[in-house]
Amino acid sequence: MEPLYLKNSQPCRFGDIPVATDFREFADEARTLLSDSRCHCVNYFAFAAQDGIHLIMCIANDAEAAIAVFSHILTDSEVPSMQIEAVERFEREISENHGITFTGHRWPKPLRTTPDDYPFYRSDNEEHHEVGVGPIHAGVIEPGHFRFTCEGETILNLEIMLGYQHRGVEKLMIALPTIDQKSILAENIAGDTAVGHSVAFASNLESLSGFKASREMVYARTLALELERIAIHTGDLSAICGDVAYQLGNAVYGRLRTPIINYMQKWCGNRLGKTCVRPFEAPYKFTKALAEDLLKTLEAFEKDFNLMSRQVCHYPSVLSRLERTGSVKYEQALEAGAVGMAARASGLSRDVRKSHPYLLYSSDMETVVKHHGDVYSRTQIRIEEVGNSIAMVRKLIESWPFDETATQMAAAATPAMAPDTFVLSLVEGWRGEICHTAITDASGKLALYKVKDPSFHNWRMLELAVRNNEISDFPICNKSFNLSYCGHDL
Amino acid sequence: MKHASLISVFRRQGKQYIPDPRTAEVPGIFRGRPVITTASVDAVAVVACCPMRAISAEGGISIDLGKCAFCGKCARMFPEKISFTKDYHIATTVRENLIVRESVDAPIEFGPVPECAGIFKGSLKLRQVSAGGDNSCEWELGATGNVNFDIGRYGIEFVASPRHADGIVITGPITANMSRALQICYDAVPAPKLVVLCGTDAISGGIFNPEVSGLDGSNACLDRSFLDTHKVDLYIPGNPAHPLAIVNGLLKLAER
Numbered sequence: 001m002e003p004l005y006l007k008n009s010q011p012c013r014f015g016d017i018p019v020a021t022d023f024r025e026f027a028d029e030a031r032t033l034l035s036d037s038r039c040h041c042v043n044y045f046a047f048a049a050q051d052g053i054h055l056i057m058c059i060a061n062d063a064e065a066a067i068a069v070f071s072h073i074l075t076d077s078e079v080p081s082m083q084i085e086a087v088e089r090f091e092r093e094i095s096e097n098h099g100i101t102f103t104g105h106r107w108p109k110p111l112r113t114t115p116d117d118y119p120f121y122r123s124d125n126e127e128h129h130e131v132g133v134g135p136i137h138a139g140v141i142e143p144g145h146f147r148f149t150c151e152g153e154t155i156l157n158l159e160i161m162l163g164y165q166h167r168g169v170e171k172l173m174i175a176l177p178t179i180d181q182k183s184i185l186a187e188n189i190a191g192d193t194a195v196g197h198s199v200a201f202a203s204n205l206e207s208l209s210g211f212k213a214s215r216e217m218v219y220a221r222t223l224a225l226e227l228e229r230i231a232i233h234t235g236d237l238s239a240i241c242g243d244v245a246y247q248l249g250n251a252v253y254g255r256l257r258t259p260i261i262n263y264m265q266k267w268c269g270n271r272l273g274k275t276c277v278r279p280f281e282a283p284y285k286f287t288k289a290l291a292e293d294l295l296k297t298l299e300a301f302e303k304d305f306n307l308m309s310r311q312v313c314h315y316p317s318v319l320s321r322l323e324r325t326g327s328v329k330y331e332q333a334l335e336a337g338a339v340g341m342a343a344r345a346s347g348l349s350r351d352v353r354k355s356h357p358y359l360l361y362s363s364d365m366e367t368v369v370k371h372h373g374d375v376y377s378r379t380q381i382r383i384e385e386v387g388n389s390i391a392m393v394r395k396l397i398e399s400w401p402f403d404e405t406a407t408q409m410a411a412a413a414t415p416a417m418a419p420d421t422f423v424l425s426l427v428e429g430w431r432g433e434i435c436h437t438a439i440t441d442a443s444g445k446l447a448l449y450k451v452k453d454p455s456f457h458n459w460r461m462l463e464l465a466v467r468n469n470e471i472s473d474f475p476i477c478n479k480s481f482n483l484s485y486c487g488h489d490l
Numbered sequence: 491m492k493h494a495s496l497i498s499v500f501r502r503q504g505k506q507y508i509p510d511p512r513t514a515e516v517p518g519i520f521r522g523r524p525v526i527t528t529a530s531v532d533a534v535a536v537v538a539c540c541p542m543r544a545i546s547a548e549g550g551i552s553i554d555l556g557k558c559a560f561c562g563k564c565a566r567m568f569p570e571k572i573s574f575t576k577d578y579h580i581a582t583t584v585r586e587n588l589i590v591r592e593s594v595d596a597p598i599e600f601g602p603v604p605e606c607a608g609i610f611k612g613s614l615k616l617r618q619v620s621a622g623g624d625n626s627c628e629w630e631l632g633a634t635g636n637v638n639f640d641i642g643r644y645g646i647e648f649v650a651s652p653r654h655a656d657g658i659v660i661t662g663p664i665t666a667n668m669s670r671a672l673q674i675c676y677d678a679v680p681a682p683k684l685v686v687l688c689g690t691d692a693i694s695g696g697i698f699n700p701e702v703s704g705l706d707g708s709n710a711c712l713d714r715s716f717l718d719t720h721k722v723d724l725y726i727p728g729n730p731a732h733p734l735a736i737v738n739g740l741l742k743l744a745e746r
Contacts, residue, residue, distance in 0.1 A: 114667045135671045138650035140618045140632045142625055143668055164667045167622045167698050168711035175703045180541035184559050184697045184729075191626025191730060235629075252499065254636045255506045266518030269574075272626050274729060275561045283566065284519075307499055486624045 001025060003033075003059075003068035008356040009203045011423040014439055017056065018070045023079050026072035030057050034084060038063040040337050040350070042426060042435045044090035046074075046098045047448050053098055055079075058424055058437065062355035065363065067424060074100065081105035086337025089456065112163035112489055120147045121159050127151060131471060135164045142485035146474075153470045158463045165489035173449040179205065179279060179414060187274040190453055190487035194270075195221075195228040196429025197451070197487075198277040200436040203358065203425035205279040208417040208440060215401045217282045222360045223396050224264075224276050226389040229430040231260040233382040233389075234305070236482050240379055241312065243476040244321040252308045259297050266293065280414055291397045298390055309383045322376035326465035326477035329373055336460040340432010342481055343458075345381050346373035352428040360396070361428075373465075375480040417444040429454065431484065453487025506637045511737045520732065521560045521574035526551050526592045529570045539567050542690075543702055550592035555580060555727040556693040557702075581726040581739025588693070588727055600742050604723050606682035607743055610656050613645040614744045616686070617655035617679060621672050622698070622712070623662030626730035627689035631659065633733045634740075641737050644746055652676075657684025657723070660716075663691045663698040669713040676720065684743065686724040687717075689731050696729065 001020045006012055020026035033039045043058040053074045060067045081091055081102035091102045092111045102108065110118065114135075122130065128151050135143035145161040169189055176182050186201035187194040199221050206213060213221075234257040241249025261271040268276035268284040275283060312318055328338075333346035343350045349369045353361040368384040370377035419442050427434045432454030441447035458481060466477050508514045516522070533547040544557035545564060551571065553564070564572045577597065582588060584601035620628050634641040635648065649655050652675050664672065676685070690696040700709045726739045 112667075135668065136619060136675055140620075140628050140648050142620045142623060142628060143671065164665065164671070165620075165622050165662070166665055166667055166711050167663060168709055172698065172703065172709070176697075177704055178541055180561070180563060181697065181702065184541055184561060188624045188626075188691070188697055188729075191624035192629060194626070248496075248499065251637045252503060255503070255638055258633075258636070258638050262517050265516075265520060269519045269521045269562055270560070270729075271732070272629070272730065274559075274626070283562075304499075304502055307495070307502065311496065311499055484625065486622070 001029065001070060003029065003070040005064070005066040005068055006424065007066065008352070008358050009207045009423060009425045011207045011418065011421050012069075014420045014422045017422060020070060020072045023072055023074075026055065026057070026070065027080070027082050029070060030059065030082060030087070031084070033059045033061070033068055034086070036061075037334055040339070041086050041090065042067065042433065043424065043437050043450060043452055044087060044094070045437070045450050046094045046100065047439060048098065053100070055094070058435075060356060060426065062350065065356050067356070067426075069422070069424070077101060078103055085335045085460070086457070089460070110163065112166040114145075114161065114163045118161065120161075121149070121157060123149050123156065128156065144485050148471060148474075150471055153472065155466045155469055155471050155474070158466050160459055160463055162459065162485060162488050165486040167486070167490065169490040170449055170451060173451075174446045183278050189451055189490070190484040191272055191274070192232060192484065193228070193429045193431065193434070193453070193487065195224045195273040195277055196427055196434050197436070197453075199225060199359075200425045200427040200434045202277055202279040203427070204423050204436050204438045205417070207423045207425070208421055208438060209280075209415040210418065211280055211415055214282070216286070218359050219396060219400055220282050220286050221277055223286070223393060224273055225359070225427070225429070226393050226396075227260060227264060228273055230386050230389045230393075231257055231264070232430045233386050234260065236479065237312070237379065237382055239479045239482070240322070240375070240476065241318070243479050244318055246312070246315070246318050249308060249312050249318070252304065256301060256305055256308070259301055263294060263297050266290065286400070288402055291400060294393070295397060298393065302390055305386060312379070313383070319376065321473075321476065322379055323374060324372075325375045325473050326469055326480060327372060327374040328461055328465050330371070332464050333373065333461065336464065337457045338461050339457050340428065340454045341378065341381050341385070341430070342432065342461050344368060345370045345377035347371040350433065352426045352433045356426050358425070358427065375476055378480040417446075419444045431455065431482070432458065451490055453484050455483040455485075455488045458483055459488060507640045508638055511639060511734055512741070514734060516576045516578060516732070516734065520576045520578070521562050521565075522732070522735070523555075523577040523580050523598060524553050524565070524572055524574050524590050525595045526553065526572055526590065527570065528593045531568055531571045536564065536568055536571060539564055541702075542697065543704075552589050552591045554694075555588040555590060556585060556725060557690065557696075557699070558727065559690055559696065559729040561729075578732050578734040579738050580728075580735055581724060581742070583724055583743070585722070585725060588725060603743060603745060604684065607684070607723075608745055609682070610684075610744045611746065614657075614740065615647050615649045615655050616657055616659050617652045617675060618648050618659045618661070619668075619672050619675050621660060621662045621668035622665035623689070623691065627661040627691070627728070630728075630730045630733050631661070631688060631736060634736050639733045639737055641740070644741060644744070646740050646744065652678035653680065655679050655683075657686060659686040659688050660692045661688050663695040663712050664714045664716060665711055666713040669716060672716055676716070684723040685720055686726065686740075686743075687722055688726045688736065690727060690729045693725050693727060
């Protein structure tokens with residue numbers, strides 16, 4: 001069996017996905033591909049079709065800008081676990097959703113259910129103690145449970161229990177009858193990445209319908225993605241400063257986020273960019289007046305941002321808290337299947353914009369990669385990426401196709417989706433790789449919709465980062481990743 | 491050198507706070523309280539255009555802001571009938587007040603404050619509980635405390651411990667997996683206490699409300715029974731709620 005290689009957002013007939021008759025052949029193929037550090041598992045899921053449960057493996061090859069897709073139709077409800085760390089969370093999901101048992105799975109814990117009697121990993125040593133945090137945390141943030149095993153002040157192990165936010169997004173995506181409703185749901189997958197998830201959703205639907213987005217829509221989506229990156233990175237920098245009690249950084253970065261998100265509101269009426277990106281249309285036109293306003297906003301923003309960032313990067317009492325805190329080594333990131341910003345901070349250059357280009361991104365773009373894998377690396381990445389995004393936004397505006405009239409399609413004219421078709425879209429949100437996968441049925445309706453937020457991979461990174469750190473440094477480690485609970489729990 | 495540049499950072503900030511969040515002007519095309527004209531339109535089409543099923547045609551067209559996702563679809567399709575104003579004074583203590591009716595262009599009535607509200611005049615501490623929230627309302631609640639909105643100047647603050655709180659602010663459609671933690675948190679708040687719902691998801695379940703999908707049955711992932719047994723003291727609509735809507739709702743609740 002040879003896998004089928006697809007480009008980002010390239011649809012294929014579901015029947016064309018090669019099927020490995022033997023599970024061992026399926027697993028061996030995955031293992032072979034994943035042994036190459038340029039390949040990683042972007043999605044692995046089960047789909048209950050008429051002829052049985054299909055296991056579908058999607059592995060992206062970053063060097064070839066291709067995604068290998070292949071499947072296996074289960075003949076048994078019990079199959080051996082691949083015992084690959086980056087795949088094990090997917091196996092847990094399949095197990096929970098379809099009742100499949102993965103024998104030899106090293107950690108068959110629930111993924112999105114929260115049983116009271118779950119046995120957390122624990123130490124029998126009398127000198128060790130446990131600290132339980134959550135589901136409700138100290139701040140105004142989402143819920144999740146953290147169980148620390150500590151020796152004195154030092155964290156030996158952290159086990160994270162998620163699932164408190166489970167809202168049934170994937171089932172609802174199929175059940176909701178209209179595209180408007182599905183779009184609102186896509187914006188609510190993770191409200192802090194409303195644009196990222198909306199772009200992935202729109203790409204899938206448009207690919208399935210054979211619809212080609214106009215140049216103006218492509219520009220608008222690229223711009224929205226980069227503005228989202230600037231806004232959230234700036235907010236995260238504020239929070240990182242706040243967690244090390246550096247109030248000036250906290251206040252300055254905090255207020256610098258405001259003009260960017262207010263700008264989103266001027267454009268589309270929503271500070272988080274909800275309703276900015278919709279499939280088959282660009283609901284809010286980007287005008288010349290808006291472009292001028294944005295250039296002015298960015299000019300004022302950039303000066304203050306750079307001045308503040310220089311302070312942060314030279315302030316000994318801040319640096320002493322950020323450097324060597326929460327380190328994740330390259331090998332660990334690779335094994336965990338890390339993606340996005342968190343991977344790049346550990347020297348693992350994974351950026352879908354560059355490796356699987358879409359919209360206006362191209363393979364020659366510059367990505368920021370750091371090598372220490374500590375909180376400071378993740379801080380530096382944000383600072384530099386904000387600078388790069390600003391440069392990208394200015395370039396976009398220079399070549400913006402203002403003269404072209406927007407192709408706004410009325411809802412009634414929405415093209416029908418192709419039947420029995422598979423499509424997978426990768427989008428680099430500010431956290432990292434967002435992957436949406438869709439399969440249509442014989443009538444062209446969605447039969448399956450899988451959502452994968454980058455947090456799905458990266459929560460493991462946080463568990464690894466805090467080991468041998470003081471428990472008082474947990475908040476700053478957590479903030480440096482700023483992972484999504486609802487994006488994981490769906 | 492270091493000192494000089496630190497001072498320049500301070501100097502460049504200027505005054506960032508909004509002098510009066512009660513009267514501040516929102517930039518751009520903010521979608522706040524809608525206005526529905528008496529223009530005659532195809533009522534069936536207006537009702538059908540709303541993805542959230544927030545529009546009703548009984549006794550004239552009306553929009554329920556507790557269900558509205560503020561996507562602006564209706565205003566784009568029927569601009570002569572529906573438009574959104576920049577009025578962010580849309581929080582209320584009465585659920586029915588969130589229903590905006592045809593030809594009524596008046597501020598949303600805040601409604602009576604709970605009896606105990608007066609004692610929180612000088613200091614209102616709240617515990618936030620995200621129960622399936624998508625981190626957008628959480629974000630905006632956090633923004634109320636930043637240097638721009640600075641809700642702290644009114645003695646309103648989000649605290650870590652429910653023991654220190656005067657009430658809870660719920661975001662999200664209330665997932666089954668969070669329902670027990672929500673109850674435990676509420677029980678831990680000393681009486682008298684307030685319950686605030688922030689955002690469309692919290693008020694009606696939003697897009698997760700099984701009524702929206704038009705299919706019978708329920709969303710097994712949600713458990714909204716907490717709201718059957720506890721009185722809600724404040725509804726702040728929005729997707730997410732705008733910081734100014736939140737600030738003004740809380741200020742009126744604390745009778746400030």
